[in-house]
Amino acid sequence: MPPAPRPLLAGLLAGVLLLPSLRPVPLRAQTQAPIRVPVAARRTIAVDERLAAAAGLAIGDTVRLAPTAGSLGDLVRIVAITRRGADPSEVARNEFKVRLHLDHLQAVTGSGDRVGRFAVRSSADASDEPNAAPDRVAAAINQAAFGFRAYPASAVAVETSSTFRVVNRFHRAIGVITIVASAIFLLCITLLKVDERRRDVGALRLIGCSRATVLRAIVLEATLVALIGSLLGAALGWAASAIVNWYYQGLYQTPLRFTLVTPGIVGFAVVLSLGLGVVSGLLAGRRLVRTAPLELVGR
Amino acid sequence: MTSAAPVLSAQAIRRAYPLAGRSVEAVRGLSLEVMAGEWVAVVGTSGCGKSTLLNLLGAIDRPTTGRIVIAGRDVSALGDAEATRFRLTGVGFVFQRFYLMPTLTAAENVELPMAEARVPRAQREARARELLAYVGLDGRADHRPFQLSGGEQQRVAIARALANRPALLLADEPTGELDARTGAEMIALFDRLNRDGTTIVTVTHDEELAQAARRVVHMKDGVIVDDVLRRPLDARA
Numbered sequence: 001m002p003p004a005p006r007p008l009l010a011g012l013l014a015g016v017l018l019l020p021s022l023r024p025v026p027l028r029a030q031t032q033a034p035i036r037v038p039v040a041a042r043r044t045i046a047v048d049e050r051l052a053a054a055a056g057l058a059i060g061d062t063v064r065l066a067p068t069a070g071s072l073g074d075l076v077r078i079v080a081i082t083r084r085g086a087d088p089s090e091v092a093r094n095e096f097k098v099r100l101h102l103d104h105l106q107a108v109t110g111s112g113d114r115v116g117r118f119a120v121r122s123s124a125d126a127s128d129e130p131n132a133a134p135d136r137v138a139a140a141i142n143q144a145a146f147g148f149r150a151y152p153a154s155a156v157a158v159e160t161s162s163t164f165r166v167v168n169r170f171h172r173a174i175g176v177i178t179i180v181a182s183a184i185f186l187l188c189i190t191l192l193k194v195d196e197r198r199r200d201v202g203a204l205r206l207i208g209c210s211r212a213t214v215l216r217a218i219v220l221e222a223t224l225v226a227l228i229g230s231l232l233g234a235a236l237g238w239a240a241s242a243i244v245n246w247y248y249q250g251l252y253q254t255p256l257r258f259t260l261v262t263p264g265i266v267g268f269a270v271v272l273s274l275g276l277g278v279v280s281g282l283l284a285g286r287r288l289v290r291t292a293p294l295e296l297v298g299r
Numbered sequence: 300m301t302s303a304a305p306v307l308s309a310q311a312i313r314r315a316y317p318l319a320g321r322s323v324e325a326v327r328g329l330s331l332e333v334m335a336g337e338w339v340a341v342v343g344t345s346g347c348g349k350s351t352l353l354n355l356l357g358a359i360d361r362p363t364t365g366r367i368v369i370a371g372r373d374v375s376a377l378g379d380a381e382a383t384r385f386r387l388t389g390v391g392f393v394f395q396r397f398y399l400m401p402t403l404t405a406a407e408n409v410e411l412p413m414a415e416a417r418v419p420r421a422q423r424e425a426r427a428r429e430l431l432a433y434v435g436l437d438g439r440a441d442h443r444p445f446q447l448s449g450g451e452q453q454r455v456a457i458a459r460a461l462a463n464r465p466a467l468l469l470a471d472e473p474t475g476e477l478d479a480r481t482g483a484e485m486i487a488l489f490d491r492l493n494r495d496g497t498t499i500v501t502v503t504h505d506e507e508l509a510q511a512a513r514r515v516v517h518m519k520d521g522v523i524v525d526d527v528l529r530r531p532l533d534a535r536a
Contacts (some may be wrong), residue, residue: 202398
C-alpha cells in the first residue's frame with residue numbers, strides 16, 4: 001500500500017517551483033474520494049531540504065503538486081531531497097524549491113514548449129584565450145537565434161555579484177576603521193600600562209641597567225603579550241565563527257559559510273598584532289627610558 | 300685589614316637647579332673624602348642637600364661644577380651610558396623604598412645587576428645565594444618581594460647592591476620604611492658589612508643609624524658644617 005498522498009500548493013518559476021507559503025492540508029478535506037494513481041505511473045520530483053524539513057517530507061512520500069492553490073494538479077512522488085548550493089543571494093529568501101522534469105513542468109504550468117532560459121556548455125580549444133569560447137558561443141547565439149539574448153557565465157556572475165562586491169568593500173572599510181581604532185586604543189593602553197611601571201623602570205635605571213636593556217625588556221614583553229593576545233584572539237574568532245556558521249546554517253538550511261577564519265586571516269592578525277605590540281612597546285619604552293631615573297621613581 | 304686610601308673624593312662640588320626663573324643651589328662647594336673601609340653617615344634637616352649629594356656621589360646626577368672621583372675614576376663628567384655602567388659596577392645603591400622588581404624572586408633580584416654586567420649564569424646564581432645567605436635570607440631566595448617583610452626586602456636590596464662587588468655602598472634612608480626593631484636589625488647588618496670591609500655612605504634621619512656609623516657628617520644649606528669621626532678605622536675590632 002503506497003503512503004497517503006499529501007497536498008502541495010506551489011508558486012511556479014521557470015524550471016523551479018518556488019513555494020513561498022506552504023499550507024499542508026489533509027487530502028480528504030480537499031477531495032471526497034481517495035485518489036488512486038498507480039505508483040509506477042506517477043511523476044517524480046525532488047524537493048530541497050528546507051522544504052522537506054518544513055513540511056516533514058521524506059523520500060518516497062507522495063504529494064500533490066499544483067500550480068495554484070485549490071487546483072487539482074498531479075500526484076507526484078519525492079525521489080530526492082536536494083541540498084542548496086552555497087549561494088548568498090538565496091540565503092535570506094523565504095522560498096522553497098521543487099525540481100521536476102522539464103516536460104512535467106510544462107504540463108503542470110500549461111506553458112507548452114515555452115522556454116524562459118537555458119544554459120549552453122561550451123568547450124574551449126587549446127589555443128583559446130580564457131573566456132574566448134563562451135564569448136564566441138554567446139555571439140553566435142545572439143546572431144542566429146532571434147528573440148534570445150545570450151550572456152557568458154562570467155558576465156552573469158559579475159552582474160549578480162555586484163551587490164556582494166559593494167558589501168565586501170563596505171566590510172573592508174569597517175575592518176580598516178576597526179583596525180585603526182583598535183591600534184590607537186591598544187597603543188594608548190600600552191602607554192598607560194608601561195607608564196604604570198615607571199617606578200620599576202626607574203629602579204632598573206638607578207641600579208645600572210642601560211636604556212637599551214630596559215627598552216629591550218619592554219618591547220619583548222609587549223611582543224609576547226601581543227603574540228599571546230593574537231593567538232587567543234584567533235582562537236576566540238575561530239570559536240565565534242563556528243558558532244555563527246552553526247546557527248545561521250541551521251536557520252537558513254544552507255551550507256553557506258557566513259564567516260571565515262582562514263590561515264591567511266590568522267596570519268594577518270598575528271602579524272598585525274605583533275607589529276602593533278612592537279611599535280607600541282617601542283614608543284612607550286622610548287618615552288620612559290628618556291626620562292631621568294630620579295623622575296621615574298618620583299624623586 | 301683595609302688600606303686607608305680614599306675611595307671617594309669630592310672636591311668643591313656644586314649642584315644648581317633652575318627654579319622659577321632663578322638658580323637654586325642644593326649643594327654649594329662641598330668637599331668630602333671617604334677612606335676605604337669607612338662608614339659615613341650624612342645627616343641634616345630635610346632640604347639640606349644630603350640626598351642631592353648622594354645622587355651626585357652615585358652618578359645618578361651630575362654636579363654643576365666640581366669633581367668627584369670614586370675608586371680612581373672621575374664620575375663627575377660621565378655621559379649617560381658611562382654613568383649607567385658606573386652605577387652598575389662602581390657603586391651599590393640601597394634605597395628607602397627597596398625598589399625590587401615585583402615579578403622576580405629574591406635571588407633573581409640579586410642576580411639582575413650581574414646579568415646586566417654579563418656575569419655567567421652559574422657564577423651569578425652562586426653569588427646571589429651567597430649574598431642572600433650573608434644577609435640572612437638563604438631560606439627565602441625563591442620568594443617574591445610581596446612574600447617578604449619590609450626588613451627582608453631591604454636585605455634583598457642590600458644583597459643586590461653588593462652583587463657586582465662595588466667599591467662603595469650608598470644608602471639613602473635605608474631604615475626609613477622600617478619599624479624600630481627591623482631598623483635595628485638593619486643597622487646591625489650595615490655594621491657587619493662595614494666590619495667585613497665594605498665602604499658605606501648613608502644618608503639618614505635615623506639617629507640610631509647615624510650613631511652606629513664610624514663618622515657622622517652634618518650638612519646644612521648645601522654645605523658640611525660638622526664632620527665627626529666617632530670611631531677610627533683601626534678601632535674596628
